[in-house]
Amino acid sequence: MGVNDYGKTRRSFYSEGKICGPVAPWHPEVVTAFDGLRSFNTGSTEAFKTALMKLLKAPGAQRKGRKNPKASGHRPPLRQLMKQRIAAPEENLFGLGKIELEELAVECGQPKFRGRQLFRNLYARRVRDLDACTEIPANFRQELAARFRVEWPDIRARVESQDGAVRYLFALDDGENIETVYMPIENRVTLCLSSQVGCAVGCRFCFTALLGVKRNLTAGEVVGQVTAVLDAQQVPKETPVNLVFMGMGEPMLNLDAVMKAVGILSDSNGLALALRRMTVSTAGVIPQIRKFAEIPARPKLAISLNASSHEQRTALMPLNRKYPLSELMQVCREFPLGPREYLTFEYVLLDGINDSDDDARRVAALVKDIKCKLNLIPFNSGSELPYKPSPLGRVLAFQDILRSHQVPAYIRISRGQDVMAACGQLRLGTMSRTATPVDASL
Numbered sequence: 354m355g356v357n358d359y360g361k362t363r364r365s366f367y368s369e370g371k372i373c374g375p376v377a378p379w380h381p382e383v384v385t386a387f388d389g390l391r392s393f394n395t396g397s398t399e400a401f402k403t404a405l406m407k408l409l410k411a412p413g414a415q416r417k418g419r420k421n422p423k424a425s426g427h428r429p430p431l432r433q434l435m436k437q438r439i440a441a442p443e444e445n446l447f448g449l450g451k452i453e454l455e456e457l458a459v460e461c462g463q464p465k466f467r468g469r470q471l472f473r474n475l476y477a478r479r480v481r482d483l484d485a486c487t488e489i490p491a492n493f494r495q496e497l498a499a500r501f502r503v504e505w506p507d508i509r510a511r512v513e514s515q516d517g518a519v520r521y522l523f524a525l526d527d528g529e530n531i532e533t534v535y536m537p538i539e540n541r542v543t544l545c546l547s548s549q550v551g552c553a554v555g556c557r558f559c560f561t562a563l564l565g566v567k568r569n570l571t572a573g574e575v576v577g578q579v580t581a582v583l584d585a586q587q588v589p590k591e592t593p594v595n596l597v598f599m600g601m602g603e604p605m606l607n608l609d610a611v612m613k614a615v616g617i618l619s620d621s622n623g624l625a626l627a628l629r630r631m632t633v634s635t636a637g638v639i640p641q642i643r644k645f646a647e648i649p650a651r652p653k654l655a656i657s658l659n660a661s662s663h664e665q666r667t668a669l670m671p672l673n674r675k676y677p678l679s680e681l682m683q684v685c686r687e688f689p690l691g692p693r694e695y696l697t698f699e700y701v702l703l704d705g706i707n708d709s710d711d712d713a714r715r716v717a718a719l720v721k722d723i724k725c726k727l728n729l730i731p732f733n734s735g736s737e738l739p740y741k742p743s744p745l746g747r748v749l750a751f752q753d754i755l756r757s758h759q760v761p762a763y764i765r766i767s768r769g770q771d772v773m774a775a776c777g778q779l780r781l782g783t784m785s786r787t788a789t790p791v792d793a794s795l
């Protein structure tokens with residue numbers, strides 16, 4: 354199967370709902386790490402595709418198939434059959450917050466603190482077998498086991514880059530798939546998380562947009578990406594973990610679940626991950642950004658700017674019609690930043706579209722009053738999308754202009770030849786390496 358054929362195959366997979374959508378982790382902050390992802394060579398990409406094809410063709414590939422196990426025409430896995438025989442509990446305990454677990458304990462005639470114990474076991478200890486929650490009385494455990502399961506999203510495939518970055522394909526309960534990316538950088542790791550299956554926003558340069566949106570992820574599915582990857586990678590508890598919501602989906606359109614997950618992830622009795630190491634990226638859903646701004650303890654914010662004028666942005670990001678650039682910049686100016694906090698702007702450079710000197714000057718003017726940094730992202734191209742990446746010289750010139758206007762601009766350029774253009778896109782691309790500054794703050 355050639356590179357171009359793959360797009361076709363990929364689409365047909367999508368339409369059958371069989372394969373995950375593309376994660377869009379071209380996150381400026383993590384491109385150092387993505388260098389690794391992009392250094393998947395043709396061979397490993399092919400290997401991943403082959404593994405996926407095999408998986409997807411295999412009996413029971415649609416996993417659990419809770420919704421309609423017969424629809425896919427193959428036998429459900431043995432585990433599922435066994436569960437059905439013993440009338441397996443459908444509800445997943447994993448993903449419930451502390452208050453919900455306290456309420457559940459009380460509902461079961463237990464003291465409230467049992468709920469907190471459960472919370473610790475599920476998220477701090479990452480217990481997946483209720484029997485292992487030994488501090489919880491056996492009768493309560495049994496009652497829980499009769500009503501609930503404890504499950505993380507299933508890892509269905511993984512592909513590893515030469516420098517250790519790993520892309521994970523997850524199967525969700527209803528057979529949908531998402532991707533998460535693990536990126537080790539020096540002494541820390543960054544995980545690029547999905548927030549939705551697909552995306553409804555429809556940016557013209559984005560592979561995820563081709564999918565449309567299938568559904569929001571639950572808080573459990575968000576947290577489960579983290580637990581499953583940290584577990585699979587055996588990341589030591591003390592390793593700093595960065596989380597970036599820059600995978601598949603628009604996190605602001607699933608803000609409640611994202612924030613519920615953030616609560617579990619950051620709770621000192623949960624995963625205890627640092628809030629300041631979490632970043633939510635948005636295409637600019639203004640009312641949700643305002644809502645996000647009011648949350649007292651929240652992750653950092655990244656805005657996908659991607660254009661220098663209203664008209665240009667509308668052409669690239671149709672949501673700009675509803676949430677115009679001028680209003681977005683006003684919201685950014687008003688966004689309450691902590692003393693050491695800054696906004697991040699992401700700008701995907703598209704050849705001949707948004708990468709002129711004038712564009713750079715307009716971008717500098719747009720962000721001039723804002724405490725921010727700006728990440729220039731080379732476009733990951735593909736035959737489905739009508740754009741080309743800007744040549745390196747253009748990217749450098751663009752950066753120079755921004756810097757000459759005192760905008761801290763960083764270039765995120767991938768390395769390697771015949772490499773994967775963007776993780777999750779399951780496609781190939783080529784970018785050259787540059788020695789320009791790379792933001793290593795994540």
Ligand code: SAH
Pocket residue numbers: 377378379380552558559560598599600601602603604634635636655656657659699700701730731732733734775
């Ligand atoms: N929906 C959110 C987060 C996911 S997209 C958002 O749009 O911010 C994460 C980043 O990937 C965004 O900055 C987006 O502009 C960028 N992106 C999308 N498609 C891309 C492509 N083909 N090449 C490079 N970056 C892309």
Ligand code: SF4
Pocket residue numbers: 377552553554555556559560561562600601602603635636657
């Ligand atoms: Fe892609 Fe736009 Fe959706 Fe982000 S908001 S995932 S860039 S379509």
